[in-house]
Amino acid sequence: MNIIEKVRSILESFPKISEVCNEVHIDFADPEPTSYGLSSTGDSLISEDIIGNQKRQHSFLLYTTYSSINDYERLHNSSALLELGVWLHDQIDAEVETTIGETVCTGNITKLTADNGMLYNIPQENELDGIQYQIQIIAEYTVRR
Numbered sequence: 001m002n003i004i005e006k007v008r009s010i011l012e013s014f015p016k017i018s019e020v021c022n023e024v025h026i027d028f029a030d031p032e033p034t035s036y037g038l039s040s041t042g043d044s045l046i047s048e049d050i051i052g053n054q055k056r057q058h059s060f061l062l063y064t065t066y067s068s069i070n071d072y073e074r075l076h077n078s079s080a081l082l083e084l085g086v087w088l089h090d091q092i093d094a095e096v097e098t099t100i101g102e103t104v105c106t107g108n109i110t111k112l113t114a115d116n117g118m119l120y121n122i123p124q125e126n127e128l129d130g131i132q133y134q135i136q137i138i139a140e141y142t143v144r145r
Contacts, residue, residue, distance in 0.1 A: 029132060065132050092110060108142055112140075
């Protein structure tokens with residue numbers, strides 16, 4: 001699995017994911033409650049050694065759509081995102097594949113962080129529509145040549 005597929009798989013294994021849904025979509029979240037969307041926002045080279053081994057960083061935005069009828073639900077939503085961020089920190093060492101040219105290289109996730117969880121979108125017309133949150137996820141990983 002490449003870094004996008006692996007992070008998606010890790011998110012789908014979050015124990016509380018079933019409270020919202022059982023699938024993480026790529027690039028978007030449905031507007032109805034019970035949806036997650038993982039959007040890749042870029043990959044960058046951090047360092048490279050003399051034989052070509054690399055340390056890379058990949059950035060994501062995770063969009064979540066939750067029900068938000070009252071303060072109890074909104075507190076539950078924020079708490080779930082807080083728990084997700086704490087849980088992600090422990091999800092390291094997963095193997096990833098990176099294709100460079102025609103060569104498939106393997107490596108491992110060395111760091112996984114979640115920051116800046118915040119309210120992203122509020123329904124304009126129907127209060128029963130889902131409210132969207134956004135959280136930034138950073139995955140650092142290695143590529144062995």
